[in-house]
Amino acid sequence: MTDDSRRDKDTRRQTPVTIIDIARMANVSKKTVSRVINESPLVREETREIVKQIIKETGFTPNPQARALAFRRSFLIGLVYDNPSPQYVVNMQRGILDALDETSFQLVLRPCDRADANYRERVESFVVQHKPFGLILTPSVSEDDELAEMLRERNCAYVRIASVEIDKPDLIIRTHDAQGAELAARHLAQLGHKRIGHIHGPNTFRSTHERLAGFTKGLADFGLTLDPDLTIEGAYTFDSGVQCATTLLHKQDRPTAIFAGNDEMAVGVYVAARKAGLQIPQDLSIVGFDDTPISSRIWPPMTTVRSPIRDVGRAAARRLIQVDGGSAAQPPGAFALELIVRESTEAL
Amino acid sequence: MTDDSRRDKDTRRQTPVTIIDIARMANVSKKTVSRVINESPLVREETREIVKQIIKETGFTPNPQARALAFRRSFLIGLVYDNPSPQYVVNMQRGILDALDETSFQLVLRPCDRADANYRERVESFVVQHKPFGLILTPSVSEDDELAEMLRERNCAYVRIASVEIDKPDLIIRTHDAQGAELAARHLAQLGHKRIGHIHGPNTFRSTHERLAGFTKGLADFGLTLDPDLTIEGAYTFDSGVQCATTLLHKQDRPTAIFAGNDEMAVGVYVAARKAGLQIPQDLSIVGFDDTPISSRIWPPMTTVRSPIRDVGRAAARRLIQVDGGSAAQPPGAFALELIVRESTEAL
DNA sequence: CTGAAAGCGCTTACAG
DNA sequence: CTGAAAGCGCTTACAG
Numbered sequence: 263m264t265d266d267s268r269r270d271k272d273t274r275r276q277t278p279v280t281i282i283d284i285a286r287m288a289n290v291s292k293k294t295v296s297r298v299i300n301e302s303p304l305v306r307e308e309t310r311e312i313v314k315q316i317i318k319e320t321g322f323t324p325n326p327q328a329r330a331l332a333f334r335r336s337f338l339i340g341l342v343y344d345n346p347s348p349q350y351v352v353n354m355q356r357g358i359l360d361a362l363d364e365t366s367f368q369l370v371l372r373p374c375d376r377a378d379a380n381y382r383e384r385v386e387s388f389v390v391q392h393k394p395f396g397l398i399l400t401p402s403v404s405e406d407d408e409l410a411e412m413l414r415e416r417n418c419a420y421v422r423i424a425s426v427e428i429d430k431p432d433l434i435i436r437t438h439d440a441q442g443a444e445l446a447a448r449h450l451a452q453l454g455h456k457r458i459g460h461i462h463g464p465n466t467f468r469s470t471h472e473r474l475a476g477f478t479k480g481l482a483d484f485g486l487t488l489d490p491d492l493t494i495e496g497a498y499t500f501d502s503g504v505q506c507a508t509t510l511l512h513k514q515d516r517p518t519a520i521f522a523g524n525d526e527m528a529v530g531v532y533v534a535a536r537k538a539g540l541q542i543p544q545d546l547s548i549v550g551f552d553d554t555p556i557s558s559r560i561w562p563p564m565t566t567v568r569s570p571i572r573d574v575g576r577a578a579a580r581r582l583i584q585v586d587g588g589s590a591a592q593p594p595g596a597f598a599l600e601l602i603v604r605e606s607t608e609a610l
Numbered sequence: 611m612t613d614d615s616r617r618d619k620d621t622r623r624q625t626p627v628t629i630i631d632i633a634r635m636a637n638v639s640k641k642t643v644s645r646v647i648n649e650s651p652l653v654r655e656e657t658r659e660i661v662k663q664i665i666k667e668t669g670f671t672p673n674p675q676a677r678a679l680a681f682r683r684s685f686l687i688g689l690v691y692d693n694p695s696p697q698y699v700v701n702m703q704r705g706i707l708d709a710l711d712e713t714s715f716q717l718v719l720r721p722c723d724r725a726d727a728n729y730r731e732r733v734e735s736f737v738v739q740h741k742p743f744g745l746i747l748t749p750s751v752s753e754d755d756e757l758a759e760m761l762r763e764r765n766c767a768y769v770r771i772a773s774v775e776i777d778k779p780d781l782i783i784r785t786h787d788a789q790g791a792e793l794a795a796r797h798l799a800q801l802g803h804k805r806i807g808h809i810h811g812p813n814t815f816r817s818t819h820e821r822l823a824g825f826t827k828g829l830a831d832f833g834l835t836l837d838p839d840l841t842i843e844g845a846y847t848f849d850s851g852v853q854c855a856t857t858l859l860h861k862q863d864r865p866t867a868i869f870a871g872n873d874e875m876a877v878g879v880y881v882a883a884r885k886a887g888l889q890i891p892q893d894l895s896i897v898g899f900d901d902t903p904i905s906s907r908i909w910p911p912m913t914t915v916r917s918p919i920r921d922v923g924r925a926a927a928r929r930l931i932q933v934d935g936g937s938a939a940q941p942p943g944a945f946a947l948e949l950i951v952r953e954s955t956e957a958l
Numbered sequence: 959c960t961g962a963a964a965g966c967g968c969t970t971a972c973a974g
Numbered sequence: 975c976t977g978a979a980a981g982c983g984c985t986t987a988c989a990g
Contacts, residue, residue: 280983291961296985306959323739327684328983330675331966338716348903352696359721368686368718368740373707391671392716500907529907536909555696556904559848559877561884628967639977644969654975676967679982 338394349554357575396582425472440476442567442599447480454610459492459517461506503530519547525554543608562605686742697902705923744930773820788824790915790947795828802958807840807865809854851878867895873902891956910953
């Protein structure tokens with residue numbers, strides 16, 4: 263290939279231009295161009311304008327690999343998750359991608375399995391090797407303090423999505439699971455239900471206890487208490503929902519309503535009810551949690567607590583890349599949960 | 611920070627060791643170490659063993675950012691998708707992650723929207739800036755020849771997942787949509803259905819035509835033809851399923867069975883049937899496509915065509931990173947589709 | 959506010 | 975089969 267043909271080809275490329283070209287064109291050093299790129303205040307306003315103009319005209323974008331090498335930090339945002347609900351995961355991804363759109367950050371997927379004894383080491387070696395700009399942790403891995411501790415030692419930025427204040431405010435995006443569960447409780451109590459079952463998530467999830475606490479509080483407001491005998495631990499999976507509901511529905515004095523810790527399990531309750539020959543909602547009222555698509559597609563459409571997962575993901579990513587000036591302020595009432603009343607609940 | 615404390619800290623790190631350290635310890639040049647890392651045959655077997663041993667002992671892993679800069683190619687695998695079904699997306703991701711596990715490749719998400727006039731440019735700028743190792747394209751973007759052409763010009767590796775042979779065999783992972791639809795047709799015909807409706811995907815999807823062709827063929831085997839009046843275009847979404855089914859069910863001579871192009875739309879058919887006061891499967895048989903989780907959770911459990919999406923994703927990623935020696939051989943019968951008969955279909 | 963030098967940790971191109 | 979030099983495109987540390 264001759265030099266000429268090379269050049270021809272290069273001009274067709276979108277980024278043949280480097281920081282050196284920009285520096286030459288602007289009559290400054292590459293360091294000054296670098297300062298402009300990185301928004302250093304140590305540049306005269308006039309110089310900055312000139313450089314910016316040339317960057318714009320040439321369509322120059324700094325090479326992320328070169329920056330990563332020099333910065334010792336890449337432009338990857340890792341999503342670390344172990345949530346078994348596909349819908350939760352997809353919504354979270356969408357929110358994060360909303361925030362990363364038009365930036366030079368890329369979303370990298372890091373699923374993990376807390377049952378794996380080496381799970382922290384796997385995250386660690388990703389962090390050490392790829393030096394991600396930051397990590398977004400979702401429940402339940404977000405609740406693992408040892409993991410967070412390791413990230414701090416490794417000097418890796420992170421944001422934890424959690425239902426409790428388990429870290430410094432600017433490292434947490436707080437969800438209000440308790441409040442959502444409380445809404446569910448009040449709704450069922452208002453409908454006149456007294457024997458109410460609850461299938462909660464794994465005890466290893468903090469959100470499980472939050473939701474349980476909120477649900478208990480909501481019932482208490484109506485003078486009701488949650489019968490421990492009607493409170494069962496599920497696994498946030500469909501199958502566990504079927505199984506737990508079957509147990510509940512075969513009790514001597516079966517509940518007239520069941521609140522499940524997420525939609526996946528609530529859908530399992532539907533199946534168990536049908537198998538037990540019970541009509542929904544005439545014989546059994548059901549409330550889920552998350553408002554995933556299945557809740558509106560199933561029959562009868564399910565009453566559930568809407569959790570703004572996508573919004574939460576977007577906020578977490580923004581926090582990490584500091585789009586709003588890095589403000590940690592989470593407006594009060596942010597990510598409020600709401601009860602979506604459909605047709606799976608009915609007055610007793 | 612003193613030099614000593616720095617060193618102390620560094621020894622705790624997992625990758626303080628560089629190619630230079632390895633070279634020194636092995637008494638060779640960095641180039642030779644580089645050759646070993648990149649599996650060049652131009653290294654004496656003995657030398658290779660020594661270097662490998664030292665790499666193993668030190669736990670050295672080459673810095674991906676530095677390699678990317680020198681190689682002018684990163685170690686990212688981009689998943690480019692526009693499939694509206696979350697379940698499809700999650701399964702695909704899982705398959706790809708299966709293949710990338712334990713490698714130094716990372717999965718990066720690149721959702722896109724073909725309705726966006728600049729969608730190809732967005733993919734292009736990702737490719738130009740981040741120089742991904744390769745891209746995995748899923749339907750329908752995988753069917754866009756202009757996109758593939760652009761990637762070839764940009765010298766970007768890719769694998770297209772598609773239902774038709776639209777590219778060189780080693781650039782395609784072929785799915786057998788027609789065969790799956792044929793199974794659905796035969797099943798319904800065997801049950802004695804004659805008036806059969808079909809809600810297919812968007813006409814802009816190649817898979818739509820494949821499935822339609824397969825379905826038609828399956829019916830033909832039983833002397834049946836597909837009534838154009840009972841064949842409607844949906845959008846692969848739940849809402850479009852409800853809408854199309856409503857139209858079909860209000861026809862003078864309504865179909866006794868409906869085959870939907872994916873599960874999302876099939877679930878929509880359930881809802882439309884209920885609204886029309888029809889019992890499933892007594893009054894209407896329904897068959898879906900994909901075997902996403904919802905099909906087994908809905909009531910009655912849905913008969914559907916199982917599409918091995920996760921396996922397909924795994925194969926696509928393997929092809930891209932050439933784990934099996936880059937063999938393009940797709941064994942005959944690979945990714946065969948099967949009919950999962952549940953309770954949404956019944957003899958007429 | 960600005961810049962020249964050195965360096966990030968690898969690979970390519972060339973030479974032997 | 976092996977290596978010394980130059981380079982990938984940026985930033986850090988230092989100097990002015």
